[in-house]
Structure formats: C-alpha cells, structure tokens
Amino acid sequence: xxxxxxxxxxxxxxxxxxxxxxxxxxxxxxxxxxxxxxxxxxxxxxxxxxxxxxxxxxxxxxxxxxxxxxxxxxxxxxxxxxxxxxxxxxxxxxxxxxxxxxxxxxxxxxxxxxxxxxxxxxxxxxxxxxxxxxxxxxxxxxxxxxxxxxxxxxxxxxxxxxxxxxxxxxxxxxxxxxxxxxxxxxxxxxxxxxxxxxxxxxxxxxxxxxxxxxxxxxxxxxxxxxxxxxxxxxxxxxxxxxxxxxxxxxxxxxxxxxxxxxxxxxxxxxxxxxxxxxxxxxxxxxxxxxxxxxxxxxxxxxxxxxxxxxxxxxxxxxxxxxxxxxxxxxxxxxxx
Amino acid sequence: xxxxxxxxxxxxxxxxxxxxxxxxxxxxxxxxxxxxxxxxxxxxxxxxxxxxxxxxxxxxxxxxxxxxxxxxxxxxxxxxxxxxxxxxxxxxxxxxxxxxxxxxxxxxxxxxxxxxxxxxxxxxxxxxxxxxxxxxxxxxxxxxxxxxxxxxxxxxxxxxxxxxxxxxxxxxxxxxxxxxxxxxxxxxxxxxxxxxxxxxxxxxxxxxxxxxxxxxxxxxxxxxxxxxxxxxxxxxxxxxxxxxxxxxxxxxxxxxxxxxxxxxxxxxxxxxxxxxxxxxxxxxxxxxxxxxxxxxxxxxxxxxxxxxxxxxxxxxxxxxxxxxxxxxxxxxxxxxxxx
Numbered sequence: 001x002x003x004x005x006x007x008x009x010x011x012x013x014x015x016x017x018x019x020x021x022x023x024x025x026x027x028x029x030x031x032x033x034x035x036x037x038x039x040x041x042x043x044x045x046x047x048x049x050x051x052x053x054x055x056x057x058x059x060x061x062x063x064x065x066x067x068x069x070x071x072x073x074x075x076x077x078x079x080x081x082x083x084x085x086x087x088x089x090x091x092x093x094x095x096x097x098x099x100x101x102x103x104x105x106x107x108x109x110x111x112x113x114x115x116x117x118x119x120x121x122x123x124x125x126x127x128x129x130x131x132x133x134x135x136x137x138x139x140x141x142x143x144x145x146x147x148x149x150x151x152x153x154x155x156x157x158x159x160x161x162x163x164x165x166x167x168x169x170x171x172x173x174x175x176x177x178x179x180x181x182x183x184x185x186x187x188x189x190x191x192x193x194x195x196x197x198x199x200x201x202x203x204x205x206x207x208x209x210x211x212x213x214x215x216x217x218x219x220x221x222x223x224x225x226x227x228x229x230x231x232x233x234x235x236x237x238x239x240x241x242x243x244x245x246x247x248x249x250x251x252x253x254x255x256x257x258x259x260x261x262x263x264x265x266x267x268x269x270x271x272x273x274x275x276x277x278x279x280x281x282x283x284x285x286x287x288x289x290x291x292x293x294x295x296x297x298x299x300x301x302x303x304x305x306x307x308x309x310x311x312x313x314x315x316x317x318x319x320x321x322x323x324x325x326x327x328x329x330x331x332x333x334x335x336x
Numbered sequence: 337x338x339x340x341x342x343x344x345x346x347x348x349x350x351x352x353x354x355x356x357x358x359x360x361x362x363x364x365x366x367x368x369x370x371x372x373x374x375x376x377x378x379x380x381x382x383x384x385x386x387x388x389x390x391x392x393x394x395x396x397x398x399x400x401x402x403x404x405x406x407x408x409x410x411x412x413x414x415x416x417x418x419x420x421x422x423x424x425x426x427x428x429x430x431x432x433x434x435x436x437x438x439x440x441x442x443x444x445x446x447x448x449x450x451x452x453x454x455x456x457x458x459x460x461x462x463x464x465x466x467x468x469x470x471x472x473x474x475x476x477x478x479x480x481x482x483x484x485x486x487x488x489x490x491x492x493x494x495x496x497x498x499x500x501x502x503x504x505x506x507x508x509x510x511x512x513x514x515x516x517x518x519x520x521x522x523x524x525x526x527x528x529x530x531x532x533x534x535x536x537x538x539x540x541x542x543x544x545x546x547x548x549x550x551x552x553x554x555x556x557x558x559x560x561x562x563x564x565x566x567x568x569x570x571x572x573x574x575x576x577x578x579x580x581x582x583x584x585x586x587x588x589x590x591x592x593x594x595x596x597x598x599x600x601x602x603x604x605x606x607x608x609x610x611x612x613x614x615x616x617x618x619x620x621x622x623x624x625x626x627x628x629x630x631x632x633x634x635x636x637x638x639x640x641x642x643x644x645x646x647x648x649x650x651x652x653x654x655x656x657x658x659x660x661x662x663x664x665x666x667x668x669x670x671x672x673x674x675x
Contacts, residue, residue: 134669135662136619142606143662150654158651266485279479315493322486326476 031328032275032291039298046305057186061173061253063297064188065090065246069268070275070293071199071286072242075235077272080215080281081130081137083236085144086243086268089122090261092152093247095160098256103163112168116244122148123240127233137236145265153258160256172252188249195242199286211235215281271296274324368628370671371616374664375631375638382642391645396520398641406637407524408433408583408590409607410630413615414535415579416608417629421539422572423552423621424473424480429580429608431491432465433599436584438495441504441594448507455585462581463574465491470570488605495596502593510589524586531579535626538575548572552621580604610661611636616668635664 044051050059069086076083093115100111126144130137153159175186202208210231213221222228250260269279275292277284299320303313386393412429419426436458443454465487472483516523539545547568550558559565583604588594599605609619615632617624639660643653 129662129666133662133666135665136613138619139610139613139665140662142610143658145606146654146658146661150651150656150658154649154651154655270482270485273479273482279481312493312497314489314496318486318489318493321489322472322476322478322483325478325482325486326472329477329479 031324032288032295035274035324036291036295036298039295039302043298043302043305046302054183057184057189059297059301060189060192061175061186062301063294064186064192065249065253066264066267066271066297067192067290067293068195068242068246068249069264070271070289071195072239072246073265073268073272074199074275074277074284074286074289075211075238076137077269077277077279077289078215078281078284078286079211079232079235080218081232081235082269082279083126083141083239084138084265085122085126085141085148086239086246087261087263087265088145088148089119089240089243090247090250090264091258092122092148092261093119093244094251094256094260095152095156095258097168097248097251098160098162098164099156101162101165101168103165105165105167108165108168112248115248116241119240119242119244119247120237121240123237123243124233126240127236130236131229131232160258162256164251164256168248169252169255172249172254188253191245191249195245196287196290199290203286207231207234212282215283217282267296268293270321274321274328276328366625368616368625368631370668371614371628371631371635375635378635378638382638386642386645389646393642393645398645400520400522400525402634402637402641403525403528404522405640406633407528408587408602409604409611409636410528410633411531411579411583411586412604413608413611413629413633414531414626415576417612417615417617417624417626418535418539418548418572419480419569419576420609420612420617420619421552421621421624422548422569423555424569424572425484425609426469426573426576426580427481427484427605428465428469428487428491429576429583430599430602430605431488431495432462432577432580433584433587433602433604434495434594434596435491435599436462436581437588437591437598438499438503438594438596440585441506441588441592444504444506444510446505446507448509451507451510458581458585459578462578465581466574466577467570469577470566470573473573474566474569492600499594499596502591502595504588504594506589506592511592513589524590527586531582532626532630535575539625544568544571549622552623554622607636614661614664635660 040050047055049055069090073083073086096118097111097115100114101107122144126137126140129135129140156162171187171191173186175184175189177184179185203211210221210226213224213226214228214231218228221231246264247261254260271293272284272289273279273292274295275284275288275290277289277292299317300313303316308316383393392398412433416426416429439461440454440458443457444450469480469484469487472478472487473480476483478486513523518526539548547558547563547565550561550563551565551568555565558568584594584599587598587602591598611632612624612629613619613632614635615624615626615628615630617628636657639657640653643656648656
C-alpha cells in the first residue's frame with residue numbers, strides 16, 4: 001500500500017495488476033462459485049420462495065457456523081496442517097456455556113468472553129504442541145479431540161447440565177428486527193460477514209502472505225525470514241477462536257446437546273477442500289473455503305428438498321464430494 | 337595382516353561378533369524398538385498401579401483378555417499400516433467393518449453351508465471398496481483424506497438405508513471361533529498373529545512391500561525411478577479394505593450377528609490411525625512397520641484394561657488416552673530430531 005504513493009505512475013499499474021489479480025483469483029476459485037450458483041438455482045427452481053430475502057437469510061443463518069469453521073480451518077490447512085479438534089471444541093463450547101450460564105441472563109457476556117478464551121487456548125496448545133514438540137498436527141488435534149470430549153463430560157458428569165439464557169441464544173437465532181424488505185437481519189449473518197471480511201483482510205496482510213509461504217514450502221519461508229512456528233501457532237489460535245464463535249452460534253441456533261459438534265470437523269475440512277484449498281498447504285483462498293461451506297450447506301438443503309431419504313443423503317454427499325474434488329484436481333492439473 | 341593364512345581368509349574371525357553387532361545395530365535402528373520398550377514400561381506401570389490398589393493385573397485371564405480385545409483393532413491397524421506407509425490414509429475402515437459384519441451375518445443366515453460363500457462375498461466386497469479407494473486416489477487424484485472420507489459417507493448411507501438394527505446370524509461353528517481356545521490362547525489371537533506375520537513378511541521380503549516404502553518415502557522419485565506407483569497405492573488400499581472386511585467378519589462371529597454401528601462405535605477409523613502412529617510409523621509414510629503397530633495396539637489394550645480394573649470414569653479415560661497419544665508421538669519426534 002505504501003509503494004503505491006511512492007512511485008509516480010505506479011498507482012495505475014498497481015490498480016491494473018490488482019484487477020488482474022482479482023480476476024485470476026476469481027477464475028481459480030471459479031469452480032466453487034459455479035457449483036454454488038448451480039445448486040442455489042436448482043433449489044430456487046424446486047422452491048421459488050428460496051430466493052426471497054427471508055428464506056435466503058435463513059439459509060445463511062443455518063450455514064453461518066460451518067462457514068465460520070471453514071474460515072478458521074482454512075488458516076490451519078493452508079499452512080500445511082490439520083485441525084480435527086474443532087468439532088469437539090464446538091461441543092465443549094455449547095456444553096460449557098449451558099453449565100456456566102445456568103439460565104442467568106447477566107452471566108451471558110462474561111461467559112462469551114470466557115468461551116472465546118477457551119477456544120483461543122485450545123488453539124494455542126494445538127499450535128505449540130505441533131510446532132515446538134514437532135507432533136504432526138493430525139495427531140495433536142486427534143488427541144485434543146479425545147481430551148476435549150472427555151474433559152467436558154467429566155466436568156458435567158456425563159450429560160449436558162444447566163441451561164442457556166435467552167440473551168445468549170439470541171445471537172444464534174435472532175436478529176435486528178423491523179428492517180424493511182428483509183424484516184429481520186440475523187445476528188449470525190452479521191457475525192459471518194464481519195469474520196469473512198476480517199479473514200480476507202488478514203490474508204491480504206503480511207500475515208496472510210507468510211501463512212501461504214509457510215504452507216507452500218516451510219524451509220524456503222524460514223530462510224526468507226518468516227517465523228514459521230509463530231505463523232502456524234497463530235493459525236491454530238485463529239481456528240480455535242473461530243470454532244468457539246461457531247459454537248456460540250450453534251448453541252443459540254440448535255440448543256444444548258452432547259452431539260452439538262459431532263462430525264463438524266469433517267464437514268469443515270470437506271468444505272475447505274471443496275473450495276479449492278489443497279490439503280498439504282500453500283494453495284487456495286479463504287473466500288473459496290467459505291464458498292465451499294456455503295455450497296455444502298446448499299447441498300444439504302437441496303438433498304432435503306429432493307426428499308432423498310435421510311440415510312441415502314450420506315451416500316449422495318459422499319459421491320458429490322469425491323466428484324467435486326476430482327474435478328477440481330483435474331482443473332489444477334491443467335494449469336500446472 | 338601381512339601374514340596370509342589361507343584358513344583365516346576363508347573364515348574371517350571377526351564374523352561372529354559382527355553378526356551380533358549388526359543384530360544389535362538393527363535392533364537399535366528399528367523404529368519398533370522404542371515402541372516395545374514403551375509397551376513394557378506401560379505394562380509394568382499398569383501392573384504396579386493395579387497391585388498397589390490391591391487388584392490383580394498379571395493373571396492369566398486378564399492377559400488373555402487383553403490379547404483378545406486387541407484382535408479387532410490389531411487386524412484393522414495392520415491394514416492401516418500399509419496404506420499409511422504408502423503415504424495414504426483410510427478413513428473408511430469403520431464403515432467397511434460394519435458393512436462386512438452385516439453382509440457376512442446376513443449371507444450366513446445361521447446355515448453352516450453358507451459360511452464359505454458368505455466369507456468369499458464379504459472379502460470380494462472389501463477388495464472392491466479398496467480398489468475404488470485406490471483408483472479414486474491415484475487416477476482421479478483426489479486427496480486420500482477426502483476420497484476415503486467420501487467412501488465412508490457412501491458406505492454409511494448404504495448401511496443406514498438398508499439396515500436399522502442387528503441383522504442376520506452366524507452359525508454355531510463361526511460363533512464358537514470367537515470363544516474357542518487353542519491351549520491357553522483364544523483362536524482369534526492366532527488370527528491376529530497370522531495377519532501381522534503376513535503383513536510383516538509382505539513388507540520385509542516382497543517386492544510389493546519394498547515398493548510401498550519407496551512410494552511412501554517419495555512418490556515422485558519412485559515414479560521417476562520406474563515404479564508403478566499407482567499399482568502400489570491401489571494394492572495397499574485393497575489389502576487395507578480386505579483386512580477391515582476380515583475384522584467385520586470377526587466381530588460378527590463375536591457378536592453372533594451383524595450390526596450397523598459396530599465399526600463407528602468402536603472408533604476403528606481414528607483409533608487404527610492412532611495405533612499406527614503410536615507404533616512409530618510416520619504419518620507421512622515411508623517409515624515404520626507393522627510390528628510397531630502391534631505394540632501400539634497392545635499399549636492401547638493395556639491402558640484400557642487398567643482403566644477398567646481401576647474403574648476409571650469413561651470420560652477421564654478419553655482424556656488420558658489423548659494425552660498419551662500426543663506425548664508418545666512427541667517423544668518419537670524428539671528422538672528423530674536428535675539423530
């Protein structure tokens with residue numbers, strides 16, 4: 001940004017290159033937007049009211065936790081790691097919130113601060129163990145998954161106890177009322193957009209470049225002066241914190257349950273890969289990852305609408321995920 | 337050295353000590369050695385703790401029980417070792433186990449005559465699933481994590497659509513397999529040992545086994561050296577799914593029927609990966625072996641048995657297990673870094 005003013009004439013050229021870069025980014029993540037568009041159009045054909053503001057915002061509200069998890073998981077995956085602990089972290093956040101709030105509205109905000117701190121701490125531990133102790137992050141976060149699930153039910157005695165207060169639940173299920181045209185703007189959609197914009201800005205800042213460099217080739221990044229361990233640890237902290245945010249939304253939207261986060265880690269990784277991010281690091285954009293999550297949620301919605309019986313839904317989902325990733329890697333092979 | 341003695345040149349004297357030294361050297365270099373040391377350590381610690389609490393740990397029953405509980409996880413993990421060594425991964429084994437138990441028990445339907453065709457069918461389905469996994473990973477270039485996760489979803493959908501509870505039944509001869517003893521050891525333990533021995537032989541003495549290490553070490557280099565890397569990866573996946581199918585059959589014989597949830601509830605997908613990594617095999621492939629995996633499985637079994645003996649809370653069990661898996665891998669990483 002500073003170089004733009006420094007060199008005369010540099011402004012236009014950088015605008016042009018920025019435009020080209022944006023075009024390039026759109027093309028490289030184009031597949032996922034095409035797929036998302038096709039799915040949304042298909043849903044709209046089956047159910048024309050879907051594209052009206054109300055139902056569409058409801059869809060965004062439903063998708064918000066997964067999109068936020070995908071944004072968080074993106075940081076870890078693009079740096080070359082895995083985070084399998086986010087699903088159980090969501091469960092921990094939901095169960096811990098109910099246990100701590102016990103239906104008392106005045107406790108909601110302090111508890112939210114505490115929950116975010118829990119998420120950040122879990123991420124910090126994941127990051128430090130993976131970098132300083134050199135444990136592969138797949139194993140670190142798999143162990144963390146076991147630890148979190150065990151710990152939270154050890155604490156609550158086997159089943160969720162307590163209750164969430166109304167003002168806590170409002171974040172996940174309510175919004176700003178009385179807006180013309182859309183009637184209600186859900187809080188979760190606002191949170192979603194704030195996190196999305198924040199993630200894009202972060203990836204455009206120095207940190208984002210260092211993160212991608214680390215994931216692409218950590219030796220080269222280290223030799224160019226990137227603090228690889230620090231960059232990776234921060235990625236895990238971001239993932240843990242965003243999982244806590246997702247947990248707060250899930251708690252509000254779906255209520256307290258011991259299965260609140262079950263399987264979400266796999267959904268998130270699927271969404272990220274669907275969005276064109278390569279497992280192993282170094283390739284893909286955070287916008288693609290979030291679009292992948294929206295696509296996955298659209299797929300769930302479509303399968304519901306199609307009335308595919310609950311069980312076969314998994315089969316169809318499996319086939320589509322493999323096909324989409326195969327298509328993406330086919331395209332990638334073409335450009336290399 | 338200047339004196340040339342025909343006898344001493346025929347049989348160089350330093351041969352026997354060199355043999356011992358080489359043996360000691362290979363023992364030290366083997367990735368399985370620290371795992372067995374850890375197994376002995378964990379075993380002694382468990383013994384001590386249980387004895388101090390007034391329990392009895394080292395009874396024949398308890399040891400046999402521990403071995404028997406290791407059979408299912410041991411067989412899946414042996415297959416998982418192959419794919420991980422080849423630089424791949426299989427998250428579909430848990431659903432494959434459920435499917436195999438349902439298909440096997442369903443086809444047997446309590447009739448002795450159906451046993452052989454049922455086993456053949458289940459193994460064929462297992463090989464087919466492994467073939468598809470391998471083809472999707474190699475030919476369609478889908479990351480193994482996603483390919484096998486997708487396969488797990490596909491199998492889960494098929495299972496949930498067709499079955500919603502225990503199904504079929506196994507004839508007495510099959511059911512008794514899970515309980516018959518040969519000497520003091522149950523037959524099933526011999527099954528586990530046979531599988532591990534076969535996989536060990538495959539990795540150590542066959543060309544296919546050496547190819548697995550090469551491909552897992554560096555796929556690109558192997559390909560450029562003229563290895564058919566795709567065939568190797570596909571072969572590893574076929575064997576892995578076959579062994580998962582065998583595990584499903586074994587569990588059906590233990591339970592007397594097929595169950596839709598027997599695989600996922602046992603957590604065989606992530607648990608088998610944990611056992612492999614606990615056994616000193618590198619998650620990125622190319623380094624490790626099946627003997628270490630066996631020790632990893634035994635370590636998990638000793639922990640399980642100790643927790644049961646001490647009547648530890650099930651949730652605390654998960655916490656301790658998570659800590660131990662991370663700690664063990666951290667120790668391996670340290671050792672590797674120190675070399």
